[in-house]
Amino acid sequence: MIGYETVRLRETVSRRGIALVSVLYFLVVCALTIAAVLFAQRTVTRNARSSERGAELLATADEALYGALATWSGGERARQGVGSTAILTASPRAEIRTSTLITRLTASLYSLVAESALSGGGPARRVSMLVRVPVASWRTPSGLVSAVDVSVGPGVHFSDDSSCGEPPAADIFLAPSTSLNLDPGIPPALQPSVLRDSSALDSTVYLRIGDVWWNELAARADIHLAGNVSITPSVRVSGGRCVDADANWGDVVANSICALRAPVVHVAGDLTIEGGAGQGVLLVDGHLAITGPFTYSGQIVARHGVETRADNIAISGVVYAWRASADSTASRVTTNEVMLTHATTIRRSVCDAHYGVASWQQPQRIRERAWTELF
Numbered sequence: 001m002i003g004y005e006t007v008r009l010r011e012t013v014s015r016r017g018i019a020l021v022s023v024l025y026f027l028v029v030c031a032l033t034i035a036a037v038l039f040a041q042r043t044v045t046r047n048a049r050s051s052e053r054g055a056e057l058l059a060t061a062d063e064a065l066y067g068a069l070a071t072w073s074g075g076e077r078a079r080q081g082v083g084s085t086a087i088l089t090a091s092p093r094a095e096i097r098t099s100t101l102i103t104r105l106t107a108s109l110y111s112l113v114a115e116s117a118l119s120g121g122g123p124a125r126r127v128s129m130l131v132r133v134p135v136a137s138w139r140t141p142s143g144l145v146s147a148v149d150v151s152v153g154p155g156v157h158f159s160d161d162s163s164c165g166e167p168p169a170a171d172i173f174l175a176p177s178t179s180l181n182l183d184p185g186i187p188p189a190l191q192p193s194v195l196r197d198s199s200a201l202d203s204t205v206y207l208r209i210g211d212v213w214w215n216e217l218a219a220r221a222d223i224h225l226a227g228n229v230s231i232t233p234s235v236r237v238s239g240g241r242c243v244d245a246d247a248n249w250g251d252v253v254a255n256s257i258c259a260l261r262a263p264v265v266h267v268a269g270d271l272t273i274e275g276g277a278g279q280g281v282l283l284v285d286g287h288l289a290i291t292g293p294f295t296y297s298g299q300i301v302a303r304h305g306v307e308t309r310a311d312n313i314a315i316s317g318v319v320y321a322w323r324a325s326a327d328s329t330a331s332r333v334t335t336n337e338v339m340l341t342h343a344t345t346i347r348r349s350v351c352d353a354h355y356g357v358a359s360w361q362q363p364q365r366i367r368e369r370a371w372t373e374l375f
Contacts, residue, residue, distance in 0.1 A: 053118075053122075053123060054123055054125060056096075057096065057116040057117065057118075057123060057124065057125040058116070058125040058127070060096055060098055060116040060125075061098065061114045061115060061116040061125045061126060061127045062114070062127055064088075064090055064098045064099075064100050064114040064116065065100060065112055065113075065114035065127050065128075065129055067090070067100075068088055068100045068102065068112055068114065069112065069129070069131065069363065069365075072362060072363055073260060074133070074358040074362070076260050077102070077104070077110065077133070077358065078354065078355045078358035079254075079355065080102070080104045081104065082104050082105070082106060082107065083103075083104065083105075084103070084104060085101050085102065085103040085104075086101070086102045086103075087099055087100070087101055087102075088100040088101075088102065095118060095119050095120070096116055096117070096118060096119065097116070097117050097118070097119050098114065098115070098116045098117075099114070099115055100112065100113070100114045100115075101113045101114075101115075108132050108133050108134070109130065109131075109132050109133075109366075110130070110131050110132075110133065110363065111128065111129075111130055112128060112129045112130075112131060113126060113127075113128045113129075114126070114127050114128075129365060130365070130366040131363035131364060131365055131366060132363060132364055132366055133358070133362075133363045133364075134210070134211055134364065140166070140169070140317075140318045140348060140349075140350045140353045141169055141170075141173040141195070141197075141200075142169050142170050142171060142172055142173035142195065142318070142348055143158055143159075143160070143171055143172070143315075143317075143318060143319065143346040143347060143348035144158070144171065144172045144173065144318075144319050144321070144338070144346055145172075145173045145200060145205060145206075145318060145319070145320050145321070146172070146173070146174055146175070146178060146200065146320075146321040146338050147175045147178065147200055147201055147206070147321065147322055147323045148175075148178055148305065148321050148322075148323050148337055148338060149178050149179045149180075149181070149337045149338070150172060150174065150178065150179075150180050150181070150321075150337070150338040150340070151180075151181040151183075151337065151338065151339045151340065152180070152181070152182050152183060152186070152192065152340050153183050153339075153340060153341035153342065153344075154183045154185035154186050155311070155341065155342050155343040155344065156192075156308075156340045156341070156342075156343075156344045156345075156346070157190070157343075157344070157345045157346075158171035158172070158192045158193075158345075158346050158347075158348075159345065159346075159347045159348070160347070160348045161316070161347055161348060161349040161350070161351070161352070163351070164349065164350040164351040166350045169195070169348060170192075170193045170194055170195035171192035171193045171194070171346075171348070172192050172193070172194045172195070173194075173195050173197065173200055174194060174195070174196050174197075174200055175196065175197075175198065175200040175201045176196045176197070176198055176200075176201075177201075178200075180194055203322070205320070206301055206303075206320045206322035207301075207322070209281060209283075209299060209301065209357060210354075210357035212357075214283065214301075217264060217266075217281070217283065218266040218283055220264070221263075221264040221265060221266035221283065222244075222263035222264050222265070222280075223246050223249075223263050223264070223265040223266070224266050224268070225246065225265065225266070225267045225268070225271065226267075226268055226269065227267065227268045227269015227270055227271075227285065227286055228269050228270050228286075229267065229269070229270075229271060229272070230271075230272040230273075230274055231246075231247060231271070231272070231273060231274070231276075232247070232273070232274045232275050232276040232292070233247050233248065233249040233273070233276040233277065233278040234247060234248070234276045234277065235248060235250075235251045235256065235257070235258045235277075236248040236258075237257050237258065240257070241257070242257045242258040242260075242261050244261075248261065248263075249261075249263055249265060249276075249277070249278025249279060249280060249296075250262050250263060250278055250279045250280060251277065251278075251279070252277055252278075252279050252295055252296075252297045252316075261279075261280075262279045262280035262281075262298060262355060262356055262358070263278075263280045263281075264280055264281045264283070264357075265278075265280065265281065265282050265283065266283045266285075267282075267283065267284045267285060267286070268285050268286075269285055269286040270284075270286035270287045270288075270289075270304070271284050271286065271287075271288050271289070272289045272290075272291060273288070273289070273290045273291065273292070273294050274291050274292040275291075275292025275293050275294055275310070276292070276294055276295075277294065277295040277296065278295075278296050278297075278298075279296065279297040279298045279352075279355070279356065280298045280299075280356050281298055281299045281300075281301075281356045281357055282296070282298070282299070282300045282301070283301050284300070284301065284302040284303065284304075285303055285304070286302075286303065286304045287302065287304040287305045287306075287307070288300070288302040288304075288305070288306045288307065289307045289308075289309065290306075290307070290308045290309065290310065290313055291309045291310055292310045293310060293311065293312035293313065294310070294312075294313050294314075294315075295313075295314045295315075296314070296315045296316070296317070297315075297316045297317055297349075297352045297355070297356070298317045298352060298353065298355065298356025298357075299317050299318055299319075299320070299353050299356045299357065300315065300317070300318075300319045300320065301320040301322065302319075302320070302321055302322070303322050303323075305321065305337050305338060305339075306319060306321050306338045306339070306340075307338075307339045307340075307341075308339070308340050308341055308342060308344045309341060309342065310342055311342045311343035312343055313342065313343065313344040313345065314344075314345045314347070315344075315345070315346050315347070316347040316349045316352045317347075317348075317349050317352040317353040317356060318348060318349075318353045319346060321338045
């Protein structure tokens with residue numbers, strides 16, 4: 001009897017042990033299942049959050065890239081050296097750091113790269129774009145290009161800026177049928193060099209500037225002046241900012257507040273400049289007379305003659321004198337002729353000539369393979 005009870009007790013203990021192991025196994029399986037579910041849910045949440053953050057960073061980088069394109073500063077980019085990089089920084093949100101790199105690859109090609117990243121580190125997104133700025137299809141043949149007669153006084157000096165990489169050129173580019181009158185007082189060593197070519201009679205040389213026709217450029221000029229006006233252009237600053245005014249033609253001084261202002265000025269008739277300074281493009285429908293000390297950088301195109309009557313006149317870039325319909329009631333100088341007198345300096349500069357048109361030229365996107373860096 002005692003042996004039977006012992007066997008029964010052992011069987012009961014054994015069954016209880018098996019039940020306990022089963023319960024423990026079930027609990028372990030349930031715990032692992034719950035942990036797996038929680039891990040999967042956490043992974044999905046983290047991935048969703050990462051995707052959401054990545055999309056936000058990508059959108060921010062896109063915004064910065066197209067923002068740089070929308071606020072393109074033609075004058076500033078024209079001054080940027082080939083191979084150099086300008087960095088624009090922006091912080092649309094405190095937790096996101098954004099920067100845009102503008103690299104000038106060639107004279108007309110730029111690379112734009114915008115990068116957005118979390119301020120505390122982590123994922124980042126980068127987008128890029130290639131743009132091309134339209135440039136003039138012609139070269140600056142000389143400091144003075146004329147389809148009409150030219151007279152040069154003893155104080156007039158011509159020079160050539162070779163720092164832009166352009167080959168040397170003649171001081172004056174004339175049409176074959178025009179006359180050049182040099183003052184006898186000019187020593188032979190200081191007489192300007194002259195190149196005559198029939199292309200100086202081509203109207204596109206004078207009426208197409210930066211691959212834009214005269215009428216179109218004049219219509220969208222930054223400054224419109226009436227004819228028969230006198231002006232002394234000078235820098236206008238208010239509250240530490242360069243003011244847009246008809247008499248403010250920018251400043252040739254590199255570190256000036258108005259250094260990036262290079263307006264297109266259109267004059268619907270004769271213009272007298274009594275002195276001052278400026279830069280950009282000057283389009284004169286009539287006769288241009290400079291009667292005071294004047295410094296200018298860019299392009300000047302006059303359709304009824306150019307005349308200088310004062311000392312300390314310096315023009316860097318190119319001056320164009322196109323023939324217009326002659327007025328039989330006016331003297332020759334007020335119609336077509338170019339008369340340079342006193343201490344006048346004309347320096348041929350391709351860089352300054354192109355900078356004059358750069359302020360209104362907008363870049364165009366180049367088609368390329370689309371790709372985005374994820375890191």
